Amino acid sequence: MLRNEGVDPKVFAETARTLLLQNPANYRAFGAYWFLVKALLKRIYPPEEIPMLGDYEDQTVIARMPTGLSLAELLAAAGAEYQANATLGTRRERLEDEDGEFFTLSDPDMGG
Structure with missing residues (x-):
């Protein structure tokens, strides 16, 4: 599932759905990609x-995703x-982006 072309x-x-139904807080592990996954x-x-x-949707989080990639590359x-x-067990609200900047990922729909 992690290879770009595959x-x-x-x-x-289906995999994401299973993870979220097991524990809705798992959404945080998707980091800046959460709203794409959603x-x-x-x-x-x-x-x-x-x-x-x-x-x-939180546009400040969405803006942290890389641009110019295909859907397959983004999902990878x-x-x-x-x-x-x-x-690493980092399913928390405060995350670090690719530039080393911290941001908050919170989705009230998922319980915060």
Whole structure:
């Protein structure tokens, strides 16, 4: 799932859905990619399948995602971010971006 050319959005979404249904706070491990993941999930699944997803977006977090990448590359990066944060146990609100700047990731739809 982490290779750029092999990322299937539906497979990625299925995995993300499972992780979020296990624990909604897992969204934080996606870091700056969370709102991309959320949009993908909302596009693939009806609201009753992931009831906690709402319409909240934080443009300051979205702006921290790299630009000029394909969807497959962004999903690969989101998967790598999740894997790194889950491995390190960094599922917290205050995160560090690629430039070394700290930001807050909070989504009221997911419980804060």
